[in-house]
Amino acid sequence: MSAMDDLLAFQRQTEALSSVAERLGWDQETVMPRGATEQRSEEMAAMEEVLHERRTDPRIGEWLAAAEPSTEAETRIVELINRDFTRACRVPSRLASEIARTTSLAQGIWAEARANEAPEDYLPVLDKVLSLKREEAAALADGGDLYDALLDDYEPETTGAEIATLFDAMRPRLVALREDVLGAERQPQQLDGHFPQETQLRLARVCAAGFGYDWTRGRLDLAVHPFSSGRWQDSRITTRVVETDPFNCLYSTIHEVGHSSYEQGIDDDYAFTPLGRGVSMGVHESQSRIYENQMGRGRAFTGWLFNRMSDAFDGLNIGDADAFYATVNRVAPGYIRTEADEVQYNLHIMLRFDLERELISGRLETEDLVEAWNARFLKDFGVAVDRPSNGLLQDVHWSVGLFGYFPTYALGNVYAGCLNTALRKAVPDLDESLARGDASPGVEWLRENLQRHGGLMPPRRLIEEATGAAIGPEPLLDYLEEKFGRIYGL
Amino acid sequence: MSAMDDLLAFQRQTEALSSVAERLGWDQETVMPRGATEQRSEEMAAMEEVLHERRTDPRIGEWLAAAEPSTEAETRIVELINRDFTRACRVPSRLASEIARTTSLAQGIWAEARANEAPEDYLPVLDKVLSLKREEAAALADGGDLYDALLDDYEPETTGAEIATLFDAMRPRLVALREDVLGAERQPQQLDGHFPQETQLRLARVCAAGFGYDWTRGRLDLAVHPFSSGRWQDSRITTRVVETDPFNCLYSTIHEVGHSSYEQGIDDDYAFTPLGRGVSMGVHESQSRIYENQMGRGRAFTGWLFNRMSDAFDGLNIGDADAFYATVNRVAPGYIRTEADEVQYNLHIMLRFDLERELISGRLETEDLVEAWNARFLKDFGVAVDRPSNGLLQDVHWSVGLFGYFPTYALGNVYAGCLNTALRKAVPDLDESLARGDASPGVEWLRENLQRHGGLMPPRRLIEEATGAAIGPEPLLDYLEEKFGRIYGL
Numbered sequence: 001m002s003a004m005d006d007l008l009a010f011q012r013q014t015e016a017l018s019s020v021a022e023r024l025g026w027d028q029e030t031v032m033p034r035g036a037t038e039q040r041s042e043e044m045a046a047m048e049e050v051l052h053e054r055r056t057d058p059r060i061g062e063w064l065a066a067a068e069p070s071t072e073a074e075t076r077i078v079e080l081i082n083r084d085f086t087r088a089c090r091v092p093s094r095l096a097s098e099i100a101r102t103t104s105l106a107q108g109i110w111a112e113a114r115a116n117e118a119p120e121d122y123l124p125v126l127d128k129v130l131s132l133k134r135e136e137a138a139a140l141a142d143g144g145d146l147y148d149a150l151l152d153d154y155e156p157e158t159t160g161a162e163i164a165t166l167f168d169a170m171r172p173r174l175v176a177l178r179e180d181v182l183g184a185e186r187q188p189q190q191l192d193g194h195f196p197q198e199t200q201l202r203l204a205r206v207c208a209a210g211f212g213y214d215w216t217r218g219r220l221d222l223a224v225h226p227f228s229s230g231r232w233q234d235s236r237i238t239t240r241v242v243e244t245d246p247f248n249c250l251y252s253t254i255h256e257v258g259h260s261s262y263e264q265g266i267d268d269d270y271a272f273t274p275l276g277r278g279v280s281m282g283v284h285e286s287q288s289r290i291y292e293n294q295m296g297r298g299r300a301f302t303g304w305l306f307n308r309m310s311d312a313f314d315g316l317n318i319g320d321a322d323a324f325y326a327t328v329n330r331v332a333p334g335y336i337r338t339e340a341d342e343v344q345y346n347l348h349i350m351l352r353f354d355l356e357r358e359l360i361s362g363r364l365e366t367e368d369l370v371e372a373w374n375a376r377f378l379k380d381f382g383v384a385v386d387r388p389s390n391g392l393l394q395d396v397h398w399s400v401g402l403f404g405y406f407p408t409y410a411l412g413n414v415y416a417g418c419l420n421t422a423l424r425k426a427v428p429d430l431d432e433s434l435a436r437g438d439a440s441p442g443v444e445w446l447r448e449n450l451q452r453h454g455g456l457m458p459p460r461r462l463i464e465e466a467t468g469a470a471i472g473p474e475p476l477l478d479y480l481e482e483k484f485g486r487i488y489g490l
Numbered sequence: 491m492s493a494m495d496d497l498l499a500f501q502r503q504t505e506a507l508s509s510v511a512e513r514l515g516w517d518q519e520t521v522m523p524r525g526a527t528e529q530r531s532e533e534m535a536a537m538e539e540v541l542h543e544r545r546t547d548p549r550i551g552e553w554l555a556a557a558e559p560s561t562e563a564e565t566r567i568v569e570l571i572n573r574d575f576t577r578a579c580r581v582p583s584r585l586a587s588e589i590a591r592t593t594s595l596a597q598g599i600w601a602e603a604r605a606n607e608a609p610e611d612y613l614p615v616l617d618k619v620l621s622l623k624r625e626e627a628a629a630l631a632d633g634g635d636l637y638d639a640l641l642d643d644y645e646p647e648t649t650g651a652e653i654a655t656l657f658d659a660m661r662p663r664l665v666a667l668r669e670d671v672l673g674a675e676r677q678p679q680q681l682d683g684h685f686p687q688e689t690q691l692r693l694a695r696v697c698a699a700g701f702g703y704d705w706t707r708g709r710l711d712l713a714v715h716p717f718s719s720g721r722w723q724d725s726r727i728t729t730r731v732v733e734t735d736p737f738n739c740l741y742s743t744i745h746e747v748g749h750s751s752y753e754q755g756i757d758d759d760y761a762f763t764p765l766g767r768g769v770s771m772g773v774h775e776s777q778s779r780i781y782e783n784q785m786g787r788g789r790a791f792t793g794w795l796f797n798r799m800s801d802a803f804d805g806l807n808i809g810d811a812d813a814f815y816a817t818v819n820r821v822a823p824g825y826i827r828t829e830a831d832e833v834q835y836n837l838h839i840m841l842r843f844d845l846e847r848e849l850i851s852g853r854l855e856t857e858d859l860v861e862a863w864n865a866r867f868l869k870d871f872g873v874a875v876d877r878p879s880n881g882l883l884q885d886v887h888w889s890v891g892l893f894g895y896f897p898t899y900a901l902g903n904v905y906a907g908c909l910n911t912a913l914r915k916a917v918p919d920l921d922e923s924l925a926r927g928d929a930s931p932g933v934e935w936l937r938e939n940l941q942r943h944g945g946l947m948p949p950r951r952l953i954e955e956a957t958g959a960a961i962g963p964e965p966l967l968d969y970l971e972e973k974f975g976r977i978y979g980l
Contacts, residue, residue: 012532012536013536013539016532016533016535016536016537017533017536017537017540019529019533020510020514020533020536020537023514023517023533024510024513027513027517031521031709032724033705033706033707033708033709033723033724033726034706035704035706035707035723035724036707036723036724037723038723039509039722039723039724039761040723040724042502042506042762043506043507043509043510043513045506046502046503046506046507046510047506047507047510049503050507050540214525215523216523216524216525217523217525217526218523219521219523232529233523233525233526233527233528233529233530234522234523234525234526234529234530236523271529272532
């Protein structure tokens, strides 16, 4: 056995174990009995300790030093293992455990504070999480920028400064579009009615199949917050059902199919290597967004969906497919990021991105966070936050230590905009299929040009090779202005 | 930290990891997408390797040598860890992997041979499994009896010779009872009809609740072969539905509740120690059997069930509760162990026990196995096996290397007989509750006298302390003769 063989064999097992840990997370959110939390937390901790030991195993350093990769894929595998090994070794075990313990505690405190509208109960533990994450960032950054060191976990090879430039360029056009749309004379109808759970789920399965979800390698379950989980042959999705709002279930499903389809589409040869997963959170989100929005909320697909829903629910209060298209894409004022439409979503992200950068750099203190949040919301959205659960307390992310994660949502939208332009050019008759509820020509193009590569290329190179163009915000902004301009008669 | 603390902390993590592996098994049999087998086998193998490394970790030997247990529980924990460590160290890794690989292969070959009625396709791989298991037994036995070394994995502190004596004492009375019952003039009616899945499952849940199943720490799913899985706060059960035979679903459920209830009933303090699981397969089976048979198939509970089923299925073809009781306990000739009634079940086990002891000792060759099986079946059951899938090919056990496992089923019945005698004496009005579908006084007695102790005492001492009497076959045989004598008017 060469050092390269040893390294690959060891990594294979680590990947398998990490896949087991992920499956345990799925179990917890979908099927686990509610009385099993204590047991599960001990099981997860044991898995995490095994994984941490493996990720910092000194033999990895020796194998890396002696490894002689012989293909492009092997070279990239060595690069990614080296990256993870270096990062894992930089964080002391003591700090890693303390972060795990504190964030687990903080998540509970956050949930209670949100229920009680009491940010003052949450801020002390958030402050503790923040200072631990800053300590982690300092260990990872090795003298570099703290925020970039955290961002690197979710979107490698991008910096906070670059994202700030990108977002600053986007904000004025998004704010203007939001104002035009909300002030427009023509306003879409709302969908009214009662939509039984079983029918919603049946339709969600039809949609998932239309977007190429492979049921032999996945399944659909209910969860409080929809997510996708797992890779390769076992990539599962979840959705939720609100019986007054079927779009919630249907578009959550299509969104998660985007994530899951990416994992299902990765080259089999990469299974159980660092290439066998989506390459970054931003690229992952680009897949979920282009499935959900550019394909799923387009005029063609919603035309098909109008007929299917009319049949399934014995008629709708919306008169025709054009009106239904407007309803699906209705823009309404709102405080909550997860409920935001395509126009406003990125503004929510920008707010969080700017605040978390300030927090990590130390320019903003947690005690001033509520005020900073509310001031910024008023400025960008034109309304005052009415209660803490509609403001700072709406997101779990920071409580569990996810700093540097939020911007990947908006990066995903930007990538989806770029990909959509290239896709429409490459598959000019895509809408003809979408009008039959069939997204397969789009899925196939994405699979061939992006998904199958897994982690083979860094995120930006992957998007640029797939699109044949530099990454920029214009395709997304042009698409949004064109689409919503038309719907709202601007 | 003392050596005792180190030992306990290390064991705690091992128990948690082994609980994760068990959960993965549950996932595979209930919810896993069918295309995920390759991935899952790699995940399971990685977990098994981690567990094997931990079980043979040399530090365990050092801690054991220096550990100073200070309570009865700690003394027993040290004893059990020592036992597992000694056993794990005796089996070379090479052999353990070869057994894992061969049995995984053999299971597939067995399934195909069964489908094709082709024992000749199965025997070569069975022979390989057998020779590997004999090698393992030799390593474990350290000069002692080979079969006992394997039995020790499932029913510690019992020998093949003791079981043979027990079974030899039971066989004549069981054979005689079987003949009397099958030849009796009075024969119970069969249940006829179509019983929809949803109604069966609803009723199964009611039965499970009546037998004290804690839904906050468990759940019920469908599986091809019903099983229970997991411990402490997360002990799940499965059942199956045959729409022409509701007893299959209902009594499988009650049986699995017996297993699961045992795990749920173990003292919380023992969680994540070797005391925190059922102490042996025989004791486990005693719980599932006393729930299913002595309580579940008694006149009192079946009287309640008759009314519930009549309501749920809009009437039955059985006239009254007495006739229904006879129907539930109907004895019919049959080849299949898993479908056998209380009278014939143990005869199936004895056949397998005698054959597998001969196989392990080398007195019987696999090439003569079909003939030996069929001859013995004819002798004990009075009919010739009509096809291989009704004979040797009906059980998966040997293909996966389970030699020494079968007798624990019958031991469980014997233990259940002993427990039932003590229980009826301690709770004389148990039938009054069972007649209302409520087994809780029985469950509470079992919990208090047996279940809560987990692994604290060795199996036989546990049963003898619970019953206040020596273990013997008479209580079971007396119970069977009395019950079936009455039903069949003997």
